[in-house]
Amino acid sequence: MAKIQKPRRPKAETPKGFRDYFGADVTERKAMLDKIAEVYHRYGFDPLESSAVETLDALGKYLPDVDRPNAGVFAWQEEDGDWLALRYDLTAPLARVAAQFRNDLPTPYRRYAMGPVWRNEKPGPGRFRQFYQCDADTVGAASVAADAEICAMLSDALETVGIPRGDYIVRVNNRKVLNGVMEVAGVLDPADPEKFAHERGIVLRAIDKLDRLGPEGVRALLGKGRKDESGDFTEGAGLSQDQAEVVMGFMAARRDTGADTCSRLRELVAGSRIGEEGVAELETIADLLSAQGYGPDRIVLDPSVVRGLGYYTGPVFEAELTFEILDEKGRPRQFGSVAGGGRYDDLVKRFTGQAVPATGVSIGVDRLLAALRAKGRAGDRLQGPVIVTVMDRDRMADYQAMVGELRSAGIRAEVYLGNPKNFGNQLKYADKRNSPIAIIQGADEAARGVVQIKDLVLGAKIAERASLEEWKSQPAQFEAARADMVTEVGRLLAQDKDTAP
Amino acid sequence: MAKIQKPRRPKAETPKGFRDYFGADVTERKAMLDKIAEVYHRYGFDPLESSAVETLDALGKYLPDVDRPNAGVFAWQEEDGDWLALRYDLTAPLARVAAQFRNDLPTPYRRYAMGPVWRNEKPGPGRFRQFYQCDADTVGAASVAADAEICAMLSDALETVGIPRGDYIVRVNNRKVLNGVMEVAGVLDPADPEKFAHERGIVLRAIDKLDRLGPEGVRALLGKGRKDESGDFTEGAGLSQDQAEVVMGFMAARRDTGADTCSRLRELVAGSRIGEEGVAELETIADLLSAQGYGPDRIVLDPSVVRGLGYYTGPVFEAELTFEILDEKGRPRQFGSVAGGGRYDDLVKRFTGQAVPATGVSIGVDRLLAALRAKGRAGDRLQGPVIVTVMDRDRMADYQAMVGELRSAGIRAEVYLGNPKNFGNQLKYADKRNSPIAIIQGADEAARGVVQIKDLVLGAKIAERASLEEWKSQPAQFEAARADMVTEVGRLLAQDKDTAP
Structure with a gap:
């Protein structure tokens, strides 16, 4: 059976020389x-x-007798013949x-x-x-x-x-x-400003090269000219x-x-x-x-x-x-x-x-x-939202109510909206988002009117360097009454801010 | 003598369909x-x-066999043959x-x-x-x-x-x-989603026209079709x-x-x-x-x-x-x-x-x-800066020091930098900028260590509607010690804010 040719897919690529900015x-x-x-x-x-967008005419710099502006700008011709450019x-x-x-x-x-x-x-x-x-x-x-x-x-x-x-x-x-x-x-005659333009060009370029050529190199270019290491000769200003x-x-x-x-x-x-x-x-x-x-x-x-x-x-x-x-x-x-x-x-x-x-x-x-x-005055990762995890797909409304309360208190928060089946994926997502806190409430916690609050910042620190004693003394996850959730999250976030490097 | 042809000047115009945003x-x-x-x-x-800028390919919507995308986007061809588009x-x-x-x-x-x-x-x-x-x-x-x-x-x-x-x-x-x-x-067969596409298109367009045609018009388009006032017949979905x-x-x-x-x-x-x-x-x-x-x-x-x-x-x-x-x-x-x-x-x-x-x-x-x-929640003119006028061209450094002090106090301020010869032009400029206050200091004021503070907001109000008594009781211009200038200006600006409509 002849294979059916798939339709060609476009490439998902930022055009060459362009980039996207995230977060x-x-x-x-x-x-x-x-x-x-x-x-x-x-x-x-x-x-x-x-x-x-400007008319190419207004941007200037381009020769009127060149059919298409050849360099420097992105330009295109309108149906009425006018050229526009970025x-x-x-x-x-x-x-x-x-x-x-x-x-x-x-x-x-x-x-x-x-x-x-x-x-x-x-x-x-x-x-x-x-x-x-x-x-x-x-x-x-x-x-x-x-x-x-x-x-x-x-x-x-x-x-x-x-x-x-x-x-x-x-x-x-x-x-x-x-x-x-x-x-x-x-090399400048006030009575005839066009005169010596060629020499002035050489002088300007020589001045611009002081860093690279040093005083002697510039002096040579101001005078008779200069031969570089490769043997090429650059004309001087005379x-x-x-x-x-x-x-x-x-x-x-x-x-x-x-x-x-x-x-x-x-x-x-x-x-x-x-x-x-x-x-x-x-x-x-x-x-x-x-x-x-x-x-x-x-x-x-x-x-x-x-x-x-x-x-x-x-x-x-x-x-x-x-x-x-x-x-x-x-x-x-x-x-x-x-x-x-x-x-x-x-x-x-x-x-x-x-x-x-x-x-x-x-x-x-x-x-x-x-x-x-x-100078260390920028370059931090964007602080991620508090993630309310989904333990029970049917209780989405409860989880949405939680983030609603957090947001009303000015706290950045979201419910995990991917497929909730694998809980590990939810925590991986929180990590990828640089989330400071995850909230967990399964059927058991819901019945008891509590939530688990997981301090992901502390958790990461402990994972990095803490001893077993510190782990025990600073639990990275604790239980709080559902009614205290917003207060406890606010307290933790303030604490993280205080201990930030 | 033959007239020398002037070089052609470009037109100073925003391209058709584009605009500039000010203030x-x-x-x-x-x-x-x-x-x-x-x-x-x-x-x-x-x-x-x-x-x-995207590759035209990534934007999609355009037929691969059309030489140049004909509508909808601004596009141009790169030297390497690729098409880019906004x-x-x-x-x-x-x-x-x-x-x-x-x-x-x-x-x-x-x-x-x-x-x-x-x-x-x-x-x-x-x-x-x-x-x-x-x-x-x-x-x-x-x-x-x-x-x-x-x-x-x-x-x-x-x-x-x-x-x-x-x-x-x-x-x-x-x-x-x-x-x-x-x-x-x-008009939709789940087993063959492509079938009846033509009829569905008619139904969709009919629904979209409810506002304009009313229920009877839509009903006609859902059925056999509709003849409009001009006599043109639009096919129905049947x-x-x-x-x-x-x-x-x-x-x-x-x-x-x-x-x-x-x-x-x-x-x-x-x-x-x-x-x-x-x-x-x-x-x-x-x-x-x-x-x-x-x-x-x-x-x-x-x-x-x-x-x-x-x-x-x-x-x-x-x-x-x-x-x-x-x-x-x-x-x-x-x-x-x-x-x-x-x-x-x-x-x-x-x-x-x-x-x-x-x-x-x-x-x-x-x-x-x-x-x-x-709703009146936007649309105000941009509040202009306090204008320090120039009475004496040689004392520019003094005037610059004044705006420096005002800015340090967080007050938007500038020295008049046009030709100062005509004082009326300076006040016209302040008006055009929507300035709340003008500061005036001539040689006499400088010698006495004072400035004149002109309340342009009050001045405009008085000019509009005040009686002679009000004019006298609320002078729109008053003298203040040079050392009190920043305080007095700050006080006036706060007052203007309170009485703003």
């Missing part, structure tokens, strides 16, 4: 974001939840909203946004194609007081979620100072030694106090109008922060901060966690950056033609949560 | 979902946040997760999920292509105790968010009873009059008590095994609920509940709000359904080949929020 993964992230939102709220920022960050949608609702929104418009963004990138270990961002931006404020405020708020947010002072530092720099340095180094020293000096300009750092920067950019303006802005930021008590234990001026810098036009900032964790090979290393941002004055202009000053910060939600776990 | 729209929905989550948590449900509900992803992680998840698996879903449908007024769902499901529990639990939880959730008892009703029915009715009516009366009797089977309703249903399905099983299940559900105190003021058996019924295989339920609101023409009408669900035992089977019993409920987030607004 505590969801609640801990939510608790962290709630705390951050409370800080943002106190600073006068309003929530905005823009649509996850947002890849929360800043591009903000620019669209600020332009679209410019007549209705207050000026300045302070908003925060939290939610998933999507990147159509090759997934890798720990690199996902959907992840959370948490942003706060001020649109329409030209004053660097707005930048200072964002830095102070970032500092408050980190402490509020549980990163103690001393375990983080917010570092501030200014893109204008860097432009001043470029001018002094001869600066003279004097010019290169200006750039090198910029990266090393941080001094013990903000005032001294600014003095040093002022020397380096002497003669450049944009550079001097940048230093003056840094001084204002430092003054404003210090007037509010944000000293160098929380926020410092640091010229070595060079964020991608793509669209930044003024102050840039970065929050770094300064404690050490062990890397995958067990070596201690600094945790590193968890948030960054800066001033970008040209994003809204794409839509309206008018420049709108804006500044903001984005917190890397997954990295900050990982940091809290590394 | 209170975000916080009120969040507050409502937080309350619901707390109820779900207390019932032992764990959160799950699955990826927003989830259109939270149940399909749950089925995928339950299959994928079946060896790791507890059985039964109780989970809740809240988040946006996307539908590629023609947008219309009040119909959006991205909206929130809020689901709770129990996977792996065959017992109708799981269905009863979901109904109780739904009732608790509605009361917890602010729908008082008496303003809602949860109605319960059972698909098996309907199948029994079909059997008795001669039932005899006796058969049709069974179906009509089913829709009208609700009695004053659950027990009486069940007796009536038992008469109607006499002789049908599946029908009798369904009635027994309804009896069990009613018993379990009544043991927990959920009487007919909250949850009733109602055979007229016929939800889409597509994939439901057992109990179905629906929560309806029973108070009246005015429709767009000013006529009173019942608010209607805000949540629904039921038992679906075949969804996980698609992936694994094994039937997995499951039951769950989905709350219509936008509709429930609209109901809370209709």
